[in-house]
Amino acid sequence: xxxxxxxxxxxxxxxxxxxxxxxxxxxxxxxxxxxxxxxxxxxxxxxxxxxxxxxxxxxxxxxxxxxxxxxxxxxxxxxxxxxxxxxxxxxxxxxxxxxxxxxxxxxxxxxxxxxxxxxxxxxxxxxxxxxxxxxxxxxxxxxxxxxxxxxxxxxxxxxxxxxxxxxxxxxxxxxxxxxxxxxxxxxxxxxxxxxxxxxxxxxxxxxxxxxxxxxxxxxxxxxxxxxxxxxxxxxxxxxxxx
Numbered sequence: 001x002x003x004x005x006x007x008x009x010x011x012x013x014x015x016x017x018x019x020x021x022x023x024x025x026x027x028x029x030x031x032x033x034x035x036x037x038x039x040x041x042x043x044x045x046x047x048x049x050x051x052x053x054x055x056x057x058x059x060x061x062x063x064x065x066x067x068x069x070x071x072x073x074x075x076x077x078x079x080x081x082x083x084x085x086x087x088x089x090x091x092x093x094x095x096x097x098x099x100x101x102x103x104x105x106x107x108x109x110x111x112x113x114x115x116x117x118x119x120x121x122x123x124x125x126x127x128x129x130x131x132x133x134x135x136x137x138x139x140x141x142x143x144x145x146x147x148x149x150x151x152x153x154x155x156x157x158x159x160x161x162x163x164x165x166x167x168x169x170x171x172x173x174x175x176x177x178x179x180x181x182x183x184x185x186x187x188x189x190x191x192x193x194x195x196x197x198x199x200x201x202x203x204x205x206x207x208x209x210x211x212x213x214x215x216x217x218x219x220x221x222x223x224x225x226x227x228x229x230x231x232x233x234x235x236x237x238x239x240x241x242x
Contacts, residue, residue, distance in 0.1 A: 006028070006050075006051060006052070007026050007027055007028050007029055007051075007055065008026065008027055008047060008048060008049050009024060009025070009026060009044060009045065009046055009047065009048050009050060010025050010046065010047075011025040011046055012024050012039070012044075015033050018033070020036050020037075021033050021034065021035055021036065021065075022034060022036055022039055024039070024044065026050060026055075029055060032058055032059060032062050034061050034062045035061070038058070038061035038062070038065065041061070042054070042058065042061065044058075063095065063098060064098055064101060064102065064105075067089060067094045067095075067098045067099070067102045068102050068105055068106070070088075070089060070092050071085055071088070071089060071102050071103075071106060072106075072111075074088045075106075075111060075112065079117045079120045079121070080112070081114055081117050081138075081141045081142045081143055082107075082112060082113070082114055082117075082142065083141065083142025083143075084141060084142060085102075085103060085106070085112060086099055086103065089102060114142075114143045114144065114147045115147055115150070115151075117141075117143065118138050118143050118147050118148060119151050121134065121137070121138060121151075122134050122151045122152060122157065125137075126157065126161075126164065127160075127163075127164055128168070129164070129200070129201075130161060130164065130165070130200050130201035130202045130203075131152040131153075131157055131161050131201070131203075132201030132202070132203070133200060133201040134148075134151075134152055135148045135149060135152050136201070138151075161202065161203075161206060162206055162209065165197055165200075165202045165210045166210050166213065166214075168197070168200070169193055169197060169211065169214055170214065172193055172196050173189070173214055173218075176189045176192060190211055190215060193211055193214070194207050194208075194211050197210065
């Protein structure tokens, strides 16, 4: 059953501080602020009759635009996952029926998307974190396993991981050599270095390669820490599960 018009638009005016919005006035209802695009999309004009259905559509556009603004402010400082945006909107008491339309709108503008977020996150963390750490953090933030895996399981990410592990290991090795308890025991230092990399999520193949490269460099520079016989023995003892 059609709802008969029981009101009409009697005017509109700019909204202060919002150049892309207008305030729509009605004869009997309270004014509603909506984006100019909504005014055009709904074919609104002064004198147009307004029934309950049209008024509900106007309110929906107003609430949707407000919710989009909330999300855009949240995205202003850094990329977010879809899950983070959904959670933020809910915390801001955006009606549940508006949350997915907001997400769809932002994804359509390529302002939101887990793949975009995951790529940016990997780029920001790749020089200090292992691929496993990055993937785990992405999963914590609501990124699907498939998307999280897709940004770390590529050739350039694997190559970067070795460089990251080597840089962290070199820094850690210098610290270990400053400790009297380990500086005179090459095997102990090497095991501690391997354990440090493992705790940070680096795979066994990377750990072995990095630690052995540092051992070779240490020996070639005649630095204390890795006597030949200790290095050989440690190679035989090292047990890192792939």
